[in-house]
Amino acid sequence: MEQKKFDLTSFIGMILLGGILLYWMNTNKPDEEILETTTTEQITDSSKASNTQNTVTVNKPVFENDSLKQVAFTNKLGAFAQSAINGKEGVTVLENDVVKLTIDNKGGQIVEALIKNYKTHDSLPLYMIKDKNSSFNINFGTTDNRILNTKDLFFEASTSKNGENNILSMKLKVSDNQFLEYRYEMKPKDYMVNFSIRSQGLSSVINSSNTINLDWSLDGYRHEKSLKTENTMYSWLYYKADSEVDYISPGNSEVINDLNWVSYKQHFFSSNLLSDTPFNSATITSTDLVKNEEIDTVFTKRFELKTPLALTNGELNYNMKWFYGPSDYNLLKTYEGTGLDETADLGWGIFGFLNRTVFYPVFNFLKGLLSNYGLIIILMTIVVRLIMSPLVYKSYLSSAKMKVIRPELTALNEKYPGKDNAMKRQQETMAIQRKAGVSMMSGCIPAVLQMPVFFALFKFFPTNLALRQESFLWAPDLSSYDTIFTLPFKIPFYGDHVSLFPILASIAIFFYMKMNQSQQANMQAPTQEGMPDMGKMMKYMIYFSPIMMLFFFNNYASSLSLYYFISNLLTIAIMLVIKNYVIDEDKIHAQIEENKKRPEKTKSKFRQKIDSAMKQAQEQQAQQKKGKK
Known part of the structure; x- marks a missing residue:
């Protein structure tokens, strides 16, 4: 067989073609219409903060040309485009002696909830929320026919003090005078955190003819030694409606009117959301995530709340509370008038008495x-x-x-x-x-x-x-x-x-x-x-x-x-x-x-x-x- 010889002409041609290809790739960009329809902003996980000050990690811009970025987000988000354009990655930590909450700028929601002074059965820190096992979102329509989710948008964080209480304000801004605010207020040595949702100047932005939906879901981490006992006997979705406390069994979903609160209870610990204004037509769901109790598992149950929010004079105004802490009867009965002590599961009738x-x-x-x-x-x-x-x-x-x-x-x-x-x-x-x-x-x-x-x-x-x-x-x-x-x-x-x-x-x-x-x-x-x-x-x-x-x-x-x-x-x-x-x-x-x-x-x-x-x-x-x- 004849041996192949080096072809200098072909080699030079390949170099020229490669150079032309590189020049074309670096000098030609997609037009603005393609950018608007195919490019999305990618956001990495938030950096962790170890104090109560807002810790910000600046996001690397997707677009080198700010005008193109502004056009793309304006087409996608309308009035809330500036929140995405100016949005920055970061978290704020609110903590006291008993609980530590980490709130992300993206979505303004709690991304970590650590119960202090307690450990899991295998001596690990006891988290109720970690690694995206929970989601809190408000879904709403705008007057320019867009459907938005707060979990995808960036809030602007600011901290302050009210006496000994730490306050965190998370604002999703249209402008300085138009915003949706999540406000957290943490007291010393208290698991209960005041939480409010309110809007200002958004009556002309939020479409009142569309339903505004609040969704809160959580996959419960396993904390105890006996999976069967924790999951089967003592993990329930409790709720209070019309001054009566009840629960639903795993695998069930119910529509509840005049819902005062929900409690995602996991044997000794619970995640609770309370509202001063009852939710109407709220759907609560409990799903068993354990397929085989003989196999070690991370999560026990999935709890979900879906409820419409009502506008008052075109604005949102809800006073709520978060509770991430132990389901301790002695503790829960101190929150008088809430009925949370009934989630301690002491038995019904004469037994509970x-x-x-x-x-x-x-x-x-x-x-x-x-x-x-x-x-x-x-x-x-x-x-x-x-x-x-x-x-x-x-x-x-x-x-x-x-x-x-x-x-x-x-x-x-x-x-x-x-x-x-x-x-x-x-x-x-x-x-x-x-x-x-x-x-x-x-x-x-x-x-x-x-x-x-x-x-x-x-x-x-x-x-x-x-x-x-x-x-x-x-x-x-x-x-x-x-x-x-x-x-x-x-x-x-x-x-x-x-x-x-x-x-x-x-x-x-x-x-x-x-x-x-x-x-x-x-x-x-x-x-x-x-x-x-x-x-x-x-x-x-x-x-x-x-x-x-x-x-x-x-x-x-x-x-x-x-x-x-x-x-x-x-x-x-x-x-x-x-x-x-x-x-x-x-x-x-x-x-x-x-x-x-x-x-x-x-x-x-x-x-x-x-x-x-x-x-x-x-x-x-x-x-x-x-x-x-």
Whole structure:
């Protein structure tokens, strides 16, 4: 094959063509029409500021020719073109002892919200807003038929003081006398930040026939150790409308009238927007972002608010508040009249009432005496059990009375055997119990009265911020589960770890139920023909309940397991004291015999109706029996 030779003529031609191409590229520019339609301004992320002064990073101009830049932005933004032309990158930091907010010139919105004095479960700074997980925008139309979004426009920042309060004014200007303003005012040591939206001189610029929409969305960062607990049980979108606080479940969207505030609640922390002027026809949406709880994730839920804003005399004028902080009942109740304390999730009805009026005051009092929260829980458990001990005594006293009359009830079953005598047997049984001063309900009522306490504390401990990341014994965080051993696999409904406090609580409840079995047996009348054997059912419950508790509480707050462990131990101790040192069966038997000698009290109307109904049923049963013969 012939070897290729160097061609000098071709080489010179290539150099000439390259030179011509470079000259053409550097001397010819697109015309103004192309620039107006195809060029956009690109803005990099804002630089970070570390103080309350406005920190500005000057944006590199897209256009070298200012006249071309002005023409392009005028065609795109109309009256707000100057805000884009003169716009500068930068952020302003407002901070006090508890919260730090970073506000960007672009959009005038909060781009970082740091909750001070708290950390995530993995010891990182606790941000509610960071890396564009939130957006706050007002969408509006102009009189020259443009649709604009504040999140895309540059505001001009200026700071000032009002006493000890730091003030930040962010203005989106048409001119010095025409602007849209976001005004932030931060107080010392307060999570609540005053925020207002107002316009001046824009009645001739904003098209009032178009809807002005406010959109606020946030993807909630995961903060806690247990993703399942944080996301599934305690992250909700709360709202207040018509003086009522309610919430929506994930995956739902609702239109709410007269909306006072929304709270994007994430277990122990929340992002709230409050308005003095209620929003009408606001749409709120909650979306679950967790696809698989076994996979580590950054975000838990997406919260969204979309609401129209009303003009007053052609201008916007809304006084609002931002709250980025802990969902602490003790803190939220200080904001009187807002109803924010209801987002602390203390339970509904009687359960919330007990938490607010009994358990929080007791807990706060003990917190003022001790610094170890494990000991506070133990002391609180002792207080609760002592308060409940009269109910335990009442239940045990009824059990002892039933034990005394049990031989008579057994004899009654033998006297009236079979289904045909069921009504007569029941009637005589009630008569014996009535004469002895014994009621089946007297044993059930104490147990029923203890149930509200059980469910109230079921809400109290896992939502109590004071317990978050507080350690006790082997548990590093009383608001989450403790781990003594990590399993190489996952057990359904149990998890991939072993928690010790639920094991101790399960053992304690087993011995409590074992001890309580004889008491329950005394409370039951002898088993009648055709009726289920409650004794056998109780035997199964002795083993079933501790196992269920072991599985359920393995992923729950260790503070709750600690409470149930101590509570069951104290209940066992109280029962032993009552049985051995308080209850005297001989005295009870003598009292029952004395009661039998007394004339029977006049029956109440309710009792008369029951006896009459039972007598009629007995007569009908006898007639049916004769008819068969």
